[in-house]
Amino acid sequence: MGNVGAKEIPVLLSPEGLRIDGRRLDELRPLTIQAGALHQADGSAFVEWGANKVLAAVYGPREVHPRHLQQNHKAVIQCRYNMAAFSVDERKRPGLDRRSQEISKVIGEAFESVVFAEEYPRTSIDIYIEVLQANAGTRCAGLVAASVALADAGIPMVDLLPAVAVGKVGGAIALDLKKEEDNFGEADLPMALVPQSGRLVLLQMEGHMTEAELAQALDLGVKGCREIYEKMKQALRERYAIGPMAGASS
Numbered sequence: 707m708g709n710v711g712a713k714e715i716p717v718l719l720s721p722e723g724l725r726i727d728g729r730r731l732d733e734l735r736p737l738t739i740q741a742g743a744l745h746q747a748d749g750s751a752f753v754e755w756g757a758n759k760v761l762a763a764v765y766g767p768r769e770v771h772p773r774h775l776q777q778n779h780k781a782v783i784q785c786r787y788n789m790a791a792f793s794v795d796e797r798k799r800p801g802l803d804r805r806s807q808e809i810s811k812v813i814g815e816a817f818e819s820v821v822f823a824e825e826y827p828r829t830s831i832d833i834y835i836e837v838l839q840a841n842a843g844t845r846c847a848g849l850v851a852a853s854v855a856l857a858d859a860g861i862p863m864v865d866l867l868p869a870v871a872v873g874k875v876g877g878a879i880a881l882d883l884k885k886e887e888d889n890f891g892e893a894d895l896p897m898a899l900v901p902q903s904g905r906l907v908l909l910q911m912e913g914h915m916t917e918a919e920l921a922q923a924l925d926l927g928v929k930g931c932r933e934i935y936e937k938m939k940q941a942l943r944e945r946y947a948i949g950p951m952a953g954a955s956s
């Protein structure tokens with residue numbers, strides 16, 4: 707490693723195998739999920755994941771806008787991922803850029819694989835994801851938030867959709883990359899899992915890794931998703947007070 711212009715590349719992995727924030731390779735950043743964070747939406751969730759702060763709001767099933775997108779045999783799932791201008795170090799130009807359009811598309815498609823859209827023909831299920839603070843992995847945080855928001859809205863689904871980005875940093879496969887690891891690492895691989903079936907419904911990759919590393923990364927990502935899945939279910943349990951504490955809270 708060396709210098710890129712005046713910018714020093716940080717040491718991403720210590721000789722002891724610890725990462726820039728002291729995490730082990732298979733460790734997630736702290737994750738908290740609040741289901742039902744908004745009153746106006748049909749369903750909502752707020753996710754704080756490391757330094758990411760992401761809000762998701764779900765509306766519907768409701769009338770389709772624009773009308774020509776309406777489908778006679780199923781609901782259309784429309785997703786809008788947006789990054790606030792103040793969410794990143796260098797102010798982001800407001801509005802939908804190519805990156806936001808791409809992320810909105812892949813998240814919407816991931817949900818198309820799990821939502822029982824045929825139950826609501828000629829309607830729209832609208833998912834809004836607002837990134838208030840970004841530190842890598844925001845599409846995954848958005849998926850997690852939107853998934854809990856969909857469940858909060860009572861939309862029938864095969865399963866929740868946990869998601870996480872795995873990558874390669876300092877030559878090693880690591881779970882849940884933060885900003886420096888995303889920027890200076892060798893690869894970034896966001897994924898979303900249907901826990902029941904083990905099927906991946908989102909898988910993207912930037913950078914390079916060998917076939918063996920890819921297999922290791924997928925394995926680590928699936929394990930990470932299963933950990934996140936438990937937290938998503940817990941957030942919904944807390945919202946609806948299911949389980950031993952039912953009726954105990956106000």
Ligand code: UDP
Pocket residue numbers: 794795796798805840841842843844845846871885888894896
């Ligand atoms: N980012 C930024 N400005 C932008 C887009 C992204 O600073 O216009 C940062 C932000 O912290 C984001 C990270 O780069 O989380 C990684 O972006 P990427 O496109 O890989 O998506 P993400 O990892 O957030 O899903």
